[in-house]
Amino acid sequence: MPILVRCGFGFLVFVAELLLFGVLGLCLFWIIYYCGGVAWTRDVSKQLNLHYILMIGGFIFFNGQAILAYRCFACCKKIYTKVIHSGFFVLAISSVTAGLMSAIKAHEDAADKHFYSLHSWVGLATMGMFALQFMVGFVSFLVLLCCDNATIKFRQRLLPTHITFGLIVFGMAIVTCLTGLMQTARHTLR
Numbered sequence: 001m002p003i004l005v006r007c008g009f010g011f012l013v014f015v016a017e018l019l020l021f022g023v024l025g026l027c028l029f030w031i032i033y034y035c036g037g038v039a040w041t042r043d044v045s046k047q048l049n050l051h052y053i054l055m056i057g058g059f060i061f062f063n064g065q066a067i068l069a070y071r072c073f074a075c076c077k078k079i080y081t082k083v084i085h086s087g088f089f090v091l092a093i094s095s096v097t098a099g100l101m102s103a104i105k106a107h108e109d110a111a112d113k114h115f116y117s118l119h120s121w122v123g124l125a126t127m128g129m130f131a132l133q134f135m136v137g138f139v140s141f142l143v144l145l146c147c148d149n150a151t152i153k154f155r156q157r158l159l160p161t162h163i164t165f166g167l168i169v170f171g172m173a174i175v176t177c178l179t180g181l182m183q184t185a186r187h188t189l190r
Contacts, residue, residue: 016068017068020065023056023060024057024061028053031049031053035049038050040102041105044109044110048102048106051099051100051103052099052180052184053099054095054102055099055176055177055180058093058095058099059130059173059176060173060174060177062095063088063092063169063170066085066088066089069081070084082142086137086142092130093131100123100127117179117183118179119176119179119183122172122179123180126169126176129169129172133162133169136158136162140154
């Protein structure tokens with residue numbers, strides 16, 4: 001690659017990393033400084049604070065890191081890149097699952113309704129598509145490596161769909177986070 005292209009790519013990766021860390025850092029600052037921290041039980045508002053951190057950490061931060069990892073480690077062996085890519089997705093799934101459980105627990109403790117807003121339904125759709133994307137990717141691009149020669153054409157045809165679907169899921173995650181922040185602002189500023 002020409003030096004200008006490499007420098008431009010490096011700059012774009014730096015900006016993307018700065019935005020990912022910035023979003024997570026701002027969320028942590030907001031929760032700790034303005035909202036009083038997090039809790040797993042007994043305090044509904046702090047349980048929802050945990051929900052915000054885990055969902056933004058999982059859907060935005062770890063998902064974004066997984067996308068970038070696949071592009072940034074292109075010089076390494078493909079299997080190492082795939083393992084790093086999958087590892088970030090496992091971290092994202094763990095974070096999102098704990099965040100969902102935190103929100104459900106907070107709503108139960110507050111005797112509130114579940115899944116009553118646009119945010120919750122878009123979030124459920126995003127989580128379903130995220131899980132489907134992970135399962136198809138894991139089976140197609142890691143498990144099917146056992147019979148590499150027999151499945152190479154299938155994996156080559158599936159790759160553009162996997163990439164497009166992943167970017168759609170990332171966009172839906174951003175929409176989910178924005179609708180959640182709008183819902184929180186509406187309830188807070190009433």
